[in-house]
Amino acid sequence: MSKSTGTDSPSVAQAVSKIFNAETGGDIAFKSSDNVVFYVHSKNLEFMSEGFPSMDHTILPKNPITLTENLHTLELLFQFTYHCMPPDLGDLDCERLLELAEAADKYVIHYARAHCRIHIRKFIHDPAKRLGIFAFACKHDYEDLIYLVAPLLVHKPLSEVLYEVPISMLVPWSLYHNQYLLSLLSVSLECFRKANGSNLPVQCGDGCTDAKTHDDYWAERIEDCRKKISDQSFPFTTAINALVDDYLVPEQYRQPCCNRFLSWRDQFKQRQQHDLKYFVEEHRRRMEGK
Numbered sequence: 001m002s003k004s005t006g007t008d009s010p011s012v013a014q015a016v017s018k019i020f021n022a023e024t025g026g027d028i029a030f031k032s033s034d035n036v037v038f039y040v041h042s043k044n045l046e047f048m049s050e051g052f053p054s055m056d057h058t059i060l061p062k063n064p065i066t067l068t069e070n071l072h073t074l075e076l077l078f079q080f081t082y083h084c085m086p087p088d089l090g091d092l093d094c095e096r097l098l099e100l101a102e103a104a105d106k107y108v109i110h111y112a113r114a115h116c117r118i119h120i121r122k123f124i125h126d127p128a129k130r131l132g133i134f135a136f137a138c139k140h141d142y143e144d145l146i147y148l149v150a151p152l153l154v155h156k157p158l159s160e161v162l163y164e165v166p167i168s169m170l171v172p173w174s175l176y177h178n179q180y181l182l183s184l185l186s187v188s189l190e191c192f193r194k195a196n197g198s199n200l201p202v203q204c205g206d207g208c209t210d211a212k213t214h215d216d217y218w219a220e221r222i223e224d225c226r227k228k229i230s231d232q233s234f235p236f237t238t239a240i241n242a243l244v245d246d247y248l249v250p251e252q253y254r255q256p257c258c259n260r261f262l263s264w265r266d267q268f269k270q271r272q273q274h275d276l277k278y279f280v281e282e283h284r285r286r287m288e289g290k
Contacts, residue, residue, distance in 0.1 A: 003054065017071070020078055029064035036071040040078050043091040048081040051107030064244050072096065077103050080112035089115060094123040096134055105140050117142060124149055131156070135164040143277070154180045172279035177221045208257035217253050218261045 015036045020026055026039030045052040067074065079087045089097060104112035122138075123129040131147050137145035151281060153161060154177055161177075162170055167193055208214060254262065 019075055023143055023208045030074065031064040032071045032074050033066075033068055034070050036074075038074055038078060040081070044081040049107050049109045051109070069099070070088055073099050073103050076100050077107070077109065077112060079116070080104070083256050086111065086115055089119045091121070094120075094126070094129045094132065098132060101136065117145065119162075120145065121148070125150070131161065134161075136145065138165045138169050147275065147277050150176070168283075169280075172276060172283045175279045175283075176274070176276045181274065208255075214253060214258055214261075218258070221249075240267075255263070 013186065016022070017036055020038040020040055023037050024039060026041050028040055028042045028045070030038045030040060032038070053273045056083060059239060069077065073096070076087050076089070089100070092100070097116060100112065101116035103109075104116055120133055131155055134149045134153055136142075139150065158174060158177055161173060165173060
């Protein structure tokens with residue numbers, strides 16, 4: 001009985017995409033990071049993408065172009081290069097959606113980029129996903145996502161955020177975060193003073209006949225603001241507005257006897273609580289002036 005050699009065993013068939021296979025007529029072959037071949041029409045890439053070079057010859061499947069993305073990402077991505085209904089991204093988890101969004105930006109497929117950004121928004125309410133979304137948005141300069149997520153991340157320690165964002169965001173984010181800490185310190189200090197019976201800096205007075213009710217109301221408002229500033233799920237600017245907006249304060253607590261509260265609140269308000277966009281634009285202006 002003769003011994004078998006390595007050449008006697010049949011070769012392993014090359015895995016091919018179920019959607020983009022030879023029967024679909026694609027004239028250029030790509031291979032995913034997990035070794036699946038895709039046959040794609042070069043003209044579609046030429047018109048629908050800015051990230052692939054112009055193809056003046058056919059790339060045979062024996063020598064496909066290897067890409068860094070996996071099967072699942074490429075199978076979705078290439079569908080956005082055809083004139084048909086885009087794939088449904090509604091069931092993708094955040095990790096796979098961000099992988100697709102990264103690929104769409106890398107190969108500049110605008111159709112896919114727009115769809116990804118729409119679906120990414122639904123994960124903003126998940127605290128575990130916010131930092132990843134913020135890092136992605138900063139990397140690709142998606143300002144709508146940056147400024148939407150920022151108030152929900154400002155409470156995080158600088159060490160958790162700064163290593164995830166590009167250099168251009170380091171100074172603006174640090175200033176934005178510092179503003180948050182100062183606001184939290186001010187309101188927390190006022191809560192401490194009220195809890196310990198101190199009348200500094202504010203207490204209802206001027207002959208008020210219902211001072212305890214007024215004091216209790218303002219103490220509750222200040223404590224509520226402090227909790228919201230500290231709450232990871234509550235936007236920072238919304239927490240501040242809950243304290244400083246007049247229309248949220250009943251008329252009986254805006255009487256002359258409450259002027260001390262109102263004066264303290266106005267001083268707090270005058271600190272000009274800026275959003276992240278302000279610090280980004282200010283940083284750009286200063287850097288351009290150098």
